Amino acid sequence: MKKIVLLSLALFAAAALHAEQPRDWAQFGRYEKQNAELAGRPVEVVFMGNSITDNWIGADPAFFEKNGFVDRGISGQTTSEMLVRFRRDVIDLHPDAVVILAGINDIAQNNGAIKLENTFGNIVSMCELAKHNGIRVVLCAVLPCDRFSWRPGATPAAAVRELNALLKRYAAEHKIPYVDYHAAFDNGAGGLDTRFSHDGCHPTLYGYTLMEPMVIEGINKALRTKKARYTTPTPNE
Template identity: 45%
Template sequence: MLAVSPLFAQKADWAWFGKYSEANANLTEKPKAVLLGDSITEGWVRADPDFFTANNFVGRGISGQTTSQILVRMREDVVRLKPKYVVILCGINDIALNPGHAVSVETAVGSIESMCEIARANGIKPVVCSLLGSYNIRWRPEVKDSFEQVVRFNELLKAYAKEKHIKYVDYFTLMSDGTGRIRPEYSEDTVHPNIEGFKVMENYLLGFLK
C-alpha cells in the first residue's frame, strides 16, 4: 500500500503541490538556490544530501514530472522560498512521452522559458541546464529518436539562454563520451546519473552560482 500511495497522490494532485509543502514550511532561511526538476534532481538529493546542505541549496525534484508540471510548481516550490537562484533541469520526461502523448521539444523548452520569466519577475536568477546525453529510455522503448530529440532540445534551450542572457549549464558536453552520449561511468541507464556523475555535475554547477 505504501509503495503505490505516491502514484495516487500524483493523480489527485496533478503537479504534486503537496510533496514539498511541509519541507517548504519548515525552512528557516532563504536558500541560496532551488534545484528544480524531475527524478534526476530528486535522486541527486538522495545520493548526495551533504552537497545541498553545505551550499544552502534545496532540491525540488519530482520523479516522472514533465516541464508543464514543473512549471506550475514554480510559485509553491521556488518563488515563495525567495532563493537567489533557481537551477532548472528537466525535459527528458517530455521526450519519454510521460504525459501519455507526444510533446514537441519546442513546447517543452517553452515551458522552461516560462519558468525563467516567472523567476525574473520575482527577482530570482534563473540558471538553465542542458539535458544529459540520454540515448536509451528503457521504460519507453518505442521512443527511437530520444538522443536526436535531446540534441534539438539543448540547441533550442542554449539559443534561448544566449538571447536572454541566462546562464546555461552544459552538462551534455561535460559528461559526453565524445559522441554526445553520456559516458557509461556516469550513468547505469543513460538517463539518471550515478554518484560519480553527480559529483562531476556538482563541481561544474558551483561555478555558475557565485
C-alpha cells in the same frame, strides 16, 4: 453466496472512495511540509527538476546540506508539471537563484506527446517567472540520453540535442548562465557512458560529483560572486 455479495460490495465501495479522491497532478503535496518549514528563512538556491534532481540529494546529500541548497526535484515530472508547481516550490521560497534542469521526461512522453517547442516554452516560462520575481536563473542542458529504461525502443538522442540547442541560444540571448552537461558527458553518440550512468539516463554518484563544480560555477555567475562552495570528492568509477 451472501459472503461473496458482501465482499463484492465492500470492494466496490472501496474503489468508489478511491475514485473520489482528487489527484494531485503536479504533486503540490510532495514538498508542502518542507516549504512551510522554510517560511521566513533565507534560501539562496533552489534546484528545480525531475528525477535527475530528485535523485541527486539522495545520492549526495552533503552537496545540498553543506551548501544550504534546496532540492525540489520530482521523479518522472515533465516541464508542464514543473511549471504548474513553480510558484509553490520556487517563487514562494524567495530564493536568490534557481537551477532549472528539465525536459527529458517530455521527450520520453511521460504525460503524452508534446512538441519540443512547447517543452522549450515551458522552460522559458519558468525563467520568465523567476526573473519577474527577482530570482536569478541557472539554466542547465539536458544530459545526454540515447534510451529510456521505462520506454523501450525510444531513441531520444536527437531530440535532446535539439532541445539543448534552443536552451543554449535562449540563455545566450538573455545572459543566463548555461551549464552544458551535454557537452561534458556526451559519449559521441548522444548517450552516457556506464561510468556516468547505469541506465543511460540517470547519473551515478560519480556523474553527480562531476556535475557539481559545473553547476557551482553557474550559480556563482548568476549571483555574481566567487563564493567558495562544497563539492563532493569524485569517487572511484
